[in-house]
Amino acid sequence: MTTLDQIRNCLEGVVPAFLATSDGEGMPNVSEISQVHYVDPGHVALSYQFFNKTRRNVLATRVASVIVVDPDSNAQYRLELDFEETQTGGPLFEAMRAKLAGIASHTHMESVFRLLGSDVYEVRAIEPLPSRRLEVLRPCNPLSAARGGGVVDARRGRAAARPVSRGAGAADGDRPLDGADARP
Amino acid sequence: MPSAQAPADPAETEPGLLPEAQTLVEAFCQHGASIIIGVIGLSGRPLAGVALGCTEFGPNKVRVLLSRPLNSELLHGLMRNSRIALTVSEVPTHRSIQIKGEGAVLLAAQAEDLQIAKRQLRAFRDQLIDAEYGEAFATAYCRFDPAEAVAVEFIPRAAFTQTPGPRAGERMQESVR
Numbered sequence: 516m517t518t519l520d521q522i523r524n525c526l527e528g529v530v531p532a533f534l535a536t537s538d539g540e541g542m543p544n545v546s547e548i549s550q551v552h553y554v555d556p557g558h559v560a561l562s563y564q565f566f567n568k569t570r571r572n573v574l575a576t577r578v579a580s581v582i583v584v585d586p587d588s589n590a591q592y593r594l595e596l597d598f599e600e601t602q603t604g605g606p607l608f609e610a611m612r613a614k615l616a617g618i619a620s621h622t623h624m625e626s627v628f629r630l631l632g633s634d635v636y637e638v639r640a641i642e643p644l645p646s647r648r649l650e651v652l653r654p655c656n657p658l659s660a661a662r663g664g665g666v667v668d669a670r671r672g673r674a675a676a677r678p679v680s681r682g683a684g685a686a687d688g689d690r691p692l693d694g695a696d697a698r699p
Numbered sequence: 700m701p702s703a704q705a706p707a708d709p710a711e712t713e714p715g716l717l718p719e720a721q722t723l724v725e726a727f728c729q730h731g732a733s734i735i736i737g738v739i740g741l742s743g744r745p746l747a748g749v750a751l752g753c754t755e756f757g758p759n760k761v762r763v764l765l766s767r768p769l770n771s772e773l774l775h776g777l778m779r780n781s782r783i784a785l786t787v788s789e790v791p792t793h794r795s796i797q798i799k800g801e802g803a804v805l806l807a808a809q810a811e812d813l814q815i816a817k818r819q820l821r822a823f824r825d826q827l828i829d830a831e832y833g834e835a836f837a838t839a840y841c842r843f844d845p846a847e848a849v850a851v852e853f854i855p856r857a858a859f860t861q862t863p864g865p866r867a868g869e870r871m872q873e874s875v876r
Contacts (some may be wrong), residue, residue, distance in 0.1 A: 545737030
């Protein structure tokens with residue numbers, strides 16, 4: 516069973532994520548996104564930067580699918596998401612804005628990336644995908660857990676772990692990641 | 700959810716694509732690009748997927764290669780709802796184009812598909828290394844088993860600029876007419 520906490524390294528914004536939505540008529544839309552932000556054990560937040568097709572689709576259907584990739588192990592997961600709300604201020608928004616600024620700087624997109632809101636989604640399921648994985652020895656970085664815990668408390672005061680898993684296969688060989696992000 | 704009574708969006712029903720979109724996508728793929736797809740799954744929810752390569756890109760037919768194990772749920776969804784979205788992104792510039800189409804069918808991968816996909820993935824791997832993702836990660840991300848590859852062909856209906864920014868989602872035909 517895979518939990519959101521086990522795949523925290525996929526949520527550091529190193530590798531873009533792939534987001535699929537659909538409009539009210541069932542036409543899919545797919546785009547790369549720069550940030551899938553860990554909120555709590557059952558939620559992630561995506562950055563809302565423009566009122567584009569993705570945004571319109573999410574408001575219309577309130578569902579999405581996103582693939583996240585671990586930049587060290589190449590582990591890949593597909594998350595099934597239900598849109599809950601948009602936050603335009605507060606600790607979660609500020610944390611995402613700071614992180615987005617870092618991603619924009621690294622990818623030379625400073626003039627493009629501007630956070631308008633944090634779209635919070637419930638993670639309904641996590642499906643491990645059978646990607647080619649690299650063996651990674653990753654020490655735990657307590658700073659990562661501390662950062663995430665602060666956001667949890669500020670947003671809802673809710674931190675109870677909620678298993679969100681579907682499928683098997685590659686998950687069986689997963690090495691627990693412990694929410695670490697101790698890349699060099 | 701799809702609605703049988705809803706009028707069709709004219710922006711997504713015209714057949715064919717402008718040469719501009721074809722040229723750009725071919726160039727992106729040749730130089731190494733991220734290729735992702737979106738479909739509607741059996742549950743009616745959208746599903747994101749990753750493609751190995753875009754092996755044919757004509758005005759009336761697009762052919763992509765997928766890893767069957769990596770996209771099994773997505774391929775099942777395509778058999779029920781043949782509408783598909785495909786986005787091709789150039790790594791160094793983030794320039795992206797999204798193609799929306801319909802009539803997707805699953806076909807056996809041919810030897811030529813595999814050759815083209817290998818060439819594109821080699822170029823993509825080099826782009827990822829240049830972007831400092833690391834050789835081990837780039838190699839693992841771009842590796843595939845030819846025996847697991849399957850082709851998907853569909854009819855393109857429209858192309859959209861998908862480069863990050865306020866113009867993302869703008870239909871390419873509109874921008875050049």
